[in-house]
Amino acid sequence: MVYNSIRPGQVWLDTEGKRIQAHGGSLLYEDGYYYWYGENKEKTTGKDSIWHWGVRCYRSSDLYNWEDMGVIIEPNTEDKRSSLHPTACMDRPHIIYNQVTKKYVCWLKIMTIDGPQTETVLTADHLLGPYKIVREGIKPLGMSAGDFDLAVAPDDKAYYYFERVHSETICADLTDDYTDVTGYYSTHFPHPLPPYVREATAHFVRKGRHYIITSGTTGYYPNPSEVAVGDSWHGPYTVLGNPHVDDSSETSFHSQISSVFKVPGKKDLYIACADRWLPNRMDVLYKDCERACSLYADPDTATNAEKQKELKALAEKIPFRESLGIGVDTSVADYVWLPLKFTEPDKTHPQGQVLIEWKDKWCIEDYE
Template identity: 45%
Template sequence: MEKYTTIRPGQEWRDTDGELIQAHGGSVLYHEGTYYWYGENKENYKAGEKNWHYGVRLYSSSDLYNWKNEGIILEPSEDITNPMHPERIMDRPHIIYNKRTKQFVMWVKFAGSKEDYSDWRVQYMGIAVSDDIRKPFQMVKYIRPLGMEMGDFDLWVDERDGKGYFIADRVHTEVIIADLTDDYLDVIGNYSSHFPHTQPPLAREAPTFFKRLDKYYIISSGTTGYNPNPSEAAVAELMHGPYKVLGNPCLEDVKNTSFDCQFSCIFKHPTRYGLYIAIGDRWMAKTVMIDGQEWAETSEAGYIWLPIKFQGDIPYIEWRDEWKLEEYEISKGPKEWWED
């Protein structure tokens, strides 16, 4: 297969075996010189049928362009009572590395009750660990953080002190930022609340978090299911805020759909000066009509990777049909460039 040398948002992206990449609702992690892209494996999903996922799949890369399939790192279960059964709802895995415990810690969002596996109102987290990101993770616990129904989320680790944070939407009401325990396997009681709304579509979901210079940022989505909507950026001087809403960061987003995607991760490049990449899914890239209802064929959802630019402290995202990482300079030393 011919190698990729550019990023082409929204266009078909295949792994080094020629298969469509299955890393939906996912994130990118950089560890010891290798990039890892992981997400929901939707390869068995068919619109209108029961299968929601087939575990969490991992890819590795040395250049962020070409991705090797490393296999499924959080296996599905054959037991329908297990939240990892393919017919159960599992979303948005996030992995962080704990330098203290030398473990990779994965959180995933589950939804559904024992009585109704499709009940979106019941949401909670599963936490799994592995000593090697390329090897299977083992589920160690299920939690309802702070006793609340938590939906889409992000995890972030402060590079300065290793402190971890959980950033999540409390279903259709507000965004919560909570401190993680030292082992990243739970939250402690310290948390803050942001962006209160009473109901969709204004209620925020899919929060993505990053830090630049001495400012903290959240880019989130409105609540309209798989249908895309305008993103919203917010900034604060402290981790727990208060956050100032900046509006839609997507420039010339004429359809007010965040370029027809929903962002799931903001990846800070480890060596290229000032490069932050907004990573999202174009869930409605392919749809089918079933009994008069439009369904997203998520196994063929496309990916949107776009660089974030800044005007002062204001982030903005412009559409690019094609772009290269090489447009950004490599930093001259490990701490020469601007932050942390």
């Protein structure tokens, strides 16, 4: 099938007619091609304990039709202790290029259900690999580190934005080789507990201003996004609110943004790249997740029969294990790519607004 538009939420096939498997993904532009890479979920059917099958990459000249370039970071099927073993919860690969070392540097989030979340760092001489692990089991700044983004400044200094698990957002300076943190960092958006803690951090720069889009913490069940803006890499950031206008479900159009891509050659086209992780569970609404979290956090729930009854009913609607991606088929997850819209500052919105409007389909050519 040949595409001539982007169709958010619909099945997206590669040039061989197979589902695109680049979840929690990001885009790079190099030598006239767009490269889209992400978690390869082709074997994550929920029937066993396989969480990923490495990192897969696709190439396109038009952002519509994608050629499968293969698995660029292979799973380690031999060593169950490896962070690349298929049963390890590897999420959200991010790759940046170091102009000084001439290396591509990839960071991976490695999640455990009960223990700390860590990072694995790999490097390669070429975007498509092969990649070699240079650091594993990192707890950046001694913290349990969740969803993140990487960004490189014009002066080649790099930054690492991550969720300090169930606490706050951290912006940390990276070392010159981009494989570790220096120790200098700033903190943002503190919250006491899920679902209000921010995750799925996506950073981008527009007209010298820094934007961060995040989601709340409700696992694979989507929730309202939040956009914030600041004047420097470390902020401070001012929260602008939920960019998804006319989204009565409060689920960011049933998706979670993983990255924002500025399209080269276009005057002001930024694409919010999101996953619809559970397309078959769009009946789950944020208000139920929010209420369940509040009941979990409420110490009175343990002795209040009515609250226990309500929590049990909610747990049947929004199973906890399913929210974590356990036992669900994410090989059929879809993508929701939508353009960002920017408004100028006014009395009501002194910082301006960032908006994401629903479109059944849209074309790159419609933008300057």
